[in-house]
Amino acid sequence: MNFVAPDVNYYSMLPFITVLLTAVFATILPFYVSRKAIAGLSAVGLLVALAASIGLWNTNLSSFYGAYRSDNFALGFGIVLIVGALIAVISSVDVAKRGGTMQAEFFAILLYAVSGTMLLASAHDLIVLLIGFEVMSLGVYVLSSFQETAKSEEAGMKYFLLGGFASAILIFGIALVFGATGKFGLEAINTAVLSPEFKNSSIAAVGALFILIGFGFKVAMAPFHQWTPDVYTGAPTVVTQFMSVAVKAAAFAGFLHIFGLALQNVSGWQTPLQFLIALTLMIGNLAALRQSNLKRMLAYSSVAHAGYVGLAVLASPSQGFSSALYYLGIYTLMNAGAFAVLNVLSKDDDGLEIESLAGLGSSKPLLAATLTFFLLSLAGIPPLGGFIGKYLIFSAAASSGYYGLVILAALTSAVSLAYYLRPIGLMYFRPRVTVLPDFSGRSTRVLLVVCAAGVLILGLVPNAVYGLLELVKK
Amino acid sequence: MVVFVILAVLAIAGAIGTISFKSGIYSALSLVGTLLTLAMMYVTLHAQFLASVQVMVYAGAIMVLFLFVIMLLNESQMSGADPLPWVQPVAIAGGIVLAAALAFTAFQFKAPKNLETATAALQGGTPGAIGETLFTKFLLPFEAVSILLLIAAIGAVSLVHRQPAHNEALETTSEHATDNAYSDETSSNPAKVVA
Numbered sequence: 255m256n257f258v259a260p261d262v263n264y265y266s267m268l269p270f271i272t273v274l275l276t277a278v279f280a281t282i283l284p285f286y287v288s289r290k291a292i293a294g295l296s297a298v299g300l301l302v303a304l305a306a307s308i309g310l311w312n313t314n315l316s317s318f319y320g321a322y323r324s325d326n327f328a329l330g331f332g333i334v335l336i337v338g339a340l341i342a343v344i345s346s347v348d349v350a351k352r353g354g355t356m357q358a359e360f361f362a363i364l365l366y367a368v369s370g371t372m373l374l375a376s377a378h379d380l381i382v383l384l385i386g387f388e389v390m391s392l393g394v395y396v397l398s399s400f401q402e403t404a405k406s407e408e409a410g411m412k413y414f415l416l417g418g419f420a421s422a423i424l425i426f427g428i429a430l431v432f433g434a435t436g437k438f439g440l441e442a443i444n445t446a447v448l449s450p451e452f453k454n455s456s457i458a459a460v461g462a463l464f465i466l467i468g469f470g471f472k473v474a475m476a477p478f479h480q481w482t483p484d485v486y487t488g489a490p491t492v493v494t495q496f497m498s499v500a501v502k503a504a505a506f507a508g509f510l511h512i513f514g515l516a517l518q519n520v521s522g523w524q525t526p527l528q529f530l531i532a533l534t535l536m537i538g539n540l541a542a543l544r545q546s547n548l549k550r551m552l553a554y555s556s557v558a559h560a561g562y563v564g565l566a567v568l569a570s571p572s573q574g575f576s577s578a579l580y581y582l583g584i585y586t587l588m589n590a591g592a593f594a595v596l597n598v599l600s601k602d603d604d605g606l607e608i609e610s611l612a613g614l615g616s617s618k619p620l621l622a623a624t625l626t627f628f629l630l631s632l633a634g635i636p637p638l639g640g641f642i643g644k645y646l647i648f649s650a651a652a653s654s655g656y657y658g659l660v661i662l663a664a665l666t667s668a669v670s671l672a673y674y675l676r677p678i679g680l681m682y683f684r685p686r687v688t689v690l691p692d693f694s695g696r697s698t699r700v701l702l703v704v705c706a707a708g709v710l711i712l713g714l715v716p717n718a719v720y721g722l723l724e725l726v727k728k
Numbered sequence: 729m730v731v732f733v734i735l736a737v738l739a740i741a742g743a744i745g746t747i748s749f750k751s752g753i754y755s756a757l758s759l760v761g762t763l764l765t766l767a768m769m770y771v772t773l774h775a776q777f778l779a780s781v782q783v784m785v786y787a788g789a790i791m792v793l794f795l796f797v798i799m800l801l802n803e804s805q806m807s808g809a810d811p812l813p814w815v816q817p818v819a820i821a822g823g824i825v826l827a828a829a830l831a832f833t834a835f836q837f838k839a840p841k842n843l844e845t846a847t848a849a850l851q852g853g854t855p856g857a858i859g860e861t862l863f864t865k866f867l868l869p870f871e872a873v874s875i876l877l878l879i880a881a882i883g884a885v886s887l888v889h890r891q892p893a894h895n896e897a898l899e900t901t902s903e904h905a906t907d908n909a910y911s912d913e914t915s916s917n918p919a920k921v922v923a
Contacts, residue, residue, distance in 0.1 A: 260867040274875065281882060318868040359886035366879040373872060385872040389879055396883035402890045436840035446840065453838040460833050 266315030266324040269332050270372045272303040277365035284358035293347055296361040300340045300368075307332045320439065321379035330579045331375035331507040334586050338500035339368045341590040344701045345597050346492045351693040352601060360400060364496065367393025371504030378515075380428045380438045383508050387424070387472070390504055391417050394497055398489040401603055409488025416471070416481045424468025430461030431517070443516040459522030465512055466523050466530075472505040473560045476533040483541075486553035490603045494549065495593035498556045499586040506563055510578055514571035527568060532662055534561035539666040542673045548596055549605025551673060552589070555632060558670060559585060562644060562663055565651040573650035580720055581643035584631070584712050588640055591705035592628040595621050598694040606690065611677050613686025621694065622681045624702040631709045633674035634667050639712035646720070731772055739765040752798040756791060763787045775853040 264271065276299025280292050307329045316323040342364060370389025377383035395417060399410020432438060434454035435446035446452060471478040486494045517523065538558030545551035563585075566578035599614075599621065600606045615622040631640035644667065652660045694702075712719060742765065745758030763786045770779035810816065851857040862870055 260864045262867070319865070321868050357886065357890065359882060359889075363879065363883055363886065366875060366882070369875060370879070373875075379868070381866070381869040382872060385869055385876055389872070389876050392876065392879050392883060396879075396887055399887060400890065433837065434840065452840075454836070454840065456833045456836050460830065 261317060261319050263315055263317035266310070266313075266317045267322060268306040268310065269303040269324075269329075269336070270322075270369060270376065272299060272306055273336075273365055273372060274369045276300070276303075277362055277369060280358070280362040280365055284362075289350075289358045290347070292358050292361050293343055296343050296365060297340060299365070300336050300343065304333060304336045304340075307336065316378075318379075318382075320441075321382050322373075322376050323378050324376060327507075327511075327575055327579070328372075328376035331503060331582075332372050334503050334579070334583045335368060335371045335375065335500045337583075338496060338503065338586045338590055339364060341586075341594060341701060341705070342492050342496040342500075344697050345495060345590075345594045348598050348693045348695055348698050349490070349492055351695070352691065357400075360397070363393050363396050367397070367496075368500065371500055371507075374504045375507035375511075377508070378440045378511070380432065380440070380443075380512075380516075383511070384425065384428060387505075387508060388421060390501060391421065391472070394493070394501055397493040397496070398485055400493065401490050403603070405488040406490060406603065409485045412481055412488075413485045420468050420471035420478070423464050423471075427461045427464025427466075427468060430457055430464060434458040434461060440511060440516040444519060447517075447519045455520065458517070458520045462513075462517045462520050462523040463526060465517075466527060469505055469509040469512070470530055473502055473509060473564070474534075474557045475530045475560050475564060476537040476557065477530075479534065479537065479557045479560075482557050483550055483553045486556070487547065487550045487605060491549065491593060491597040491600065491605065494553070495590050495597065498552070498593065499582075499590045502556065502560065502563075503582040503586060506567075506578060506582060509567055510571070510575055513567050514574060518571065524568065527564065528656070528659060531561050531564040531568070531659055534558065534564065535663055535666040539670045539673075542670065545673070546607055546609070547605045548608050548611070548677065549600075551608065552592060552596070555670070555673070556589065558666065559589070559632075562647055562667070565656065565659060565663060566647050568656055568659070569647075569650035569654045573653060576720070577643075577646035577650040580712075580716075581647050583719075584639035584643045584709060587705045587708045587712070588628045588631040588638075591702060591709070592625060592632065594698060594702060594705070595625040595628070598692060598698055599690045601691050608677050608680065610688040610690060612680045612684035612688070614680075614690065615682040617686055618690075618692055620699060620702070621692065624706045626678050626681065627706040627709060629674045629678055631713070633671050637710075637713045639709040639716075642713050642716045642720075646716075732769070735765045735769050735772070738762075739769070752801075753795065756794045756798055759794070760787050760791050763791070770853075773853075774847065774850055777853050777855045777858055779853075 276296060279299075280296055283295065284292055310324050311326060311329055314323075314325050316325075343361065346360060367390050370386045370391075370393060373386030374383055374390060375386075377386055395410055395414040398413050399407050431443060434457040435443045435452070437443045437446050447455075447458060467478065471481075474482040486498065489497065513523065513527075534557060538554050538556075538561055542551050542554035542558060545554060563578055563581055566574040566581070568574070569577070596605060599611075599618075614625075627638065631638035634640045634644045636642075644663075648660045648663060651663075739762050742758045742760075742762030746755045746762065749755045749758060763782065767779040767782040767787065770776075770782060849857070
């Protein structure tokens with residue numbers, strides 16, 4: 255037996271290992287130090303990982319024979335995921351003020367989940383990708399049921415059962431793709447599909463459909479979105495904030511990788527994906543119109559945004575990857591920002607009625623102004639970031655010839671103006687009826703201003719960052 | 729081929745039994761049947777090590793846990809009226825269509841690799857060959873699975889050890905404060921101020 259030492263390059267995995275080590279410390283240290291110190295430790299660990307990701311930019315390192323790659327795609331998504339987790343950590347500090355204390359394990363599980371999301375974004379191998387997917391999912395299942403309330407438990411249980419079912423379908427799909435090609439590596443699958451000896455196109459197509467269902471569930475695409483409103487509303491608001499940005503971004507990273515690198519030459523999934531996107535855009539936006547609770551409205555809005563980003567999966571990888579990354583970066587800032595405002599304004603984790611926002615503009619000007627910023631950006635109003643993000647994704651899809659879907663996306667995004675503008679109108683043009691609590695600490699106020707500034711900068715000077723992302727193209 | 733057909737029929741029968749028995753115990757035992765026939769299939773594929781692991785881990789450890797949980801739960805709780813009666817016929821029809829589609833594609837399968845070289849690489853399914861592959865080619869998934877197990881364990885513990893939500897906290901904080909290692913903040917609960 256001749257033993258070949260495995261190819262391990264720790265340097266390429268620096269951000270991932272940093273997050274993982276912080277998670278291990280956050281698991282052990284709560285026995286000795288206070289919860290606040292753990293929050294600080296988590297934030298510092300995430301910042302170090304952020305610095306490491308920026309330091310590795312353009313180095314294109316890989317490890318484990320290319321199964322783990324720190325290319326700009328993975329690093330860019332890693333930065334988005336770390337920022338999403340940082341926002342959740344900072345927001346969680348305010349939860350203590352309204353009494354719903356997040357116990358110290360919250361940070362450990364959150365960080366493990368982040369390490370799973372980073373693994374998912376960096377994996378170039380179906381098995382590693384699946385494990386990252388599962389680490390992320392398990393973490394979020396636990397976090398969803400973290401409050402001992404009936405609603406939170408229902409959310410966690412529903413997510414766990416349906417998520418387990420979706421994972422089983424995903425694994426079945428991966429097994430079929432492996433059976434058809436005999437490979438796990440994403441590029442190797444594509445090479446096998448293109449080779450003249452390839453004869454299993456129907457099995458690969460069935461496998462691709464199963465994988466599509468698994469990821470469609472995780473990113474909340476209709477008709478696999480039914481869990482989203484209940485889980486997003488029932489879970490603690492900070493967890494919903496993390497789920498709606500980081501889990502979605504990581505799931506899209508895997509989604510783009512599998513369909514852009516491995517299965518782009520397998521036929522049979524493109525038409526179903528178009529139907530899924532069309533359905534998602536219509537159901538997400540129309541259902542959001544009818545919501546009276548802000549948290550549930552944002553849940554349906556995140557379904558709609560899954561439809562917009564889904565267009566990038568259809569587009570050619572050279573344009574789709576970078577536009578999806580740019581969109582998800584902006585989406586992380588604006589959606590997590592909106593949830594952060596919701597978090598400090600609600601007295602418990604049930605969210606708040608949109609009607610009760612009336613008069614907020616005069617009573618809490620900073621919160622009202624930042625929420626206005628985030629909602630306008632989510633609606634895609636220029637010059638904010640959300641507009642540029644939508645523009646990039648729509649143009650990427652249009653240049654691949656999906657004009658009908660782009661028109662539908664533009665129409666539904668016009669419909670979305672109605673539900674995004676209503677809270678803004680209430681905040682500024684109606685007298686105050688209910689007195690809302692304000693749990694925002696200094697760190698949250700700084701966070702909100704930074705997020706709003708980020709949304710504005712990414713919208714005003716898109717070339718500064720998008721120019722860097724051009725490197726994401728292979 | 730004859731062996732495969734017998735095993736396949738047994739495995740499918742066990743799977744159907746798992747979902748159609750009303751009693752949880754019978755379902756779990758049918759699942760044991762499926763898992764055991766699967767292990768026998770591994771033996772016919774010259775994967776002896778995998779077969780023994782399948783028997784020990786799945787048919788042994790995991791199924792024992794399943795049976796424990798089923799026996800600990802009151803069985804009458806599980807057999808109530810079906811709250812969504814229309815789902816079952818739709819699910820049966822959908823399952824048959826899906827199974828037919830999968831069977832149809834399965835018959836079109838052409839092995840992507842040369843079977844002789846693949847069988848030679850197995851080295852008779854001994855632990856040595858599996859260990860070598862696991863610690864070289866599949867080292868990253870092998871290590872990453874440990875994160876999965878860790879998060880599952882920590883998640884399970886923290887769910888059992890949850891702090892009650894704010895309103896109930898007022899009644900139970902005093903009991904929790906003594907046994908909870910990090911309840912120094914809970915005892916001076918800000919919930920009291922809010923509530």
